[in-house]
Amino acid sequence: MTRLAVIDHGAGNLVSIQRALEVVGGEPRIAEGPADLAGADAVVLPGVGATGAAMARLDEQGLVEPLQEWDGPLLGICVGMQLLFDSSDEDGGACLGVVPGSVQAISGRPLPHMGWNEVWTSDDPLFDGVASGSLFTFVHSFAAVPDNPSIVTATSDHGGRFVAAVRDRNYLGLQFHPERSGASGLRVLENFVGDVRRAA
Numbered sequence: 001m002t003r004l005a006v007i008d009h010g011a012g013n014l015v016s017i018q019r020a021l022e023v024v025g026g027e028p029r030i031a032e033g034p035a036d037l038a039g040a041d042a043v044v045l046p047g048v049g050a051t052g053a054a055m056a057r058l059d060e061q062g063l064v065e066p067l068q069e070w071d072g073p074l075l076g077i078c079v080g081m082q083l084l085f086d087s088s089d090e091d092g093g094a095c096l097g098v099v100p101g102s103v104q105a106i107s108g109r110p111l112p113h114m115g116w117n118e119v120w121t122s123d124d125p126l127f128d129g130v131a132s133g134s135l136f137t138f139v140h141s142f143a144a145v146p147d148n149p150s151i152v153t154a155t156s157d158h159g160g161r162f163v164a165a166v167r168d169r170n171y172l173g174l175q176f177h178p179e180r181s182g183a184s185g186l187r188v189l190e191n192f193v194g195d196v197r198r199a200a
Helices: 014-023 051-060 064-069 182-199
Strands: 002-007 026-031 042-045 074-077 085-088 099-105 113-121 134-140 142-146 152-157 161-168 171-174
Touching (some): 002 182, 014 182, 051 064, 085 142, 113 161
Parallel strands (some): 002 026, 002 042, 042 074, 074 171, 085 099
Antiparallel strands (some): 099 142, 152 161, 161 171
16 A cells, blocks of 8 residues: 555645545555654645644644655645745745745635636646646635746636646645545546555
């Protein structure tokens, strides 16, 4: 089995992501501290809510430095994706800083941007078997703006294009919620678990 450490930073929909990862062949385990990362093949950083609160919880758990030093696959989902970057305008604070760039408010209205929306994908392996323009579920008001545009693997639109997915070395980010996005979302998670399995 593919062992996945799912970070509990107090704002993740853990039941949904655990169940989805199990369905696609992963072995998710909740991680609440550095010791819980031992033996994991990959880390999943899910989340809803605000980056500032999530970073404060990670700091309390002693997980900031271990996540910054993690060199295996790491998948950030929604707020978890935003945490990968240097800083967020949402709270004006620092994030993990493992991917260069910032998190900024999206331009569309109303906010938060909630519900199903088209995602235009690249040929990144994470989207194998998923047609560009497929629908995924979003709940957010902010999105990442990477320093390096070449790491963007998918975009969506809400009053203007925004970054919906990135890949930078072993760091992958999804602004949408694959665990709430039906068959297309499960396929993305299946591709992730398959990549982790092959790498392990």
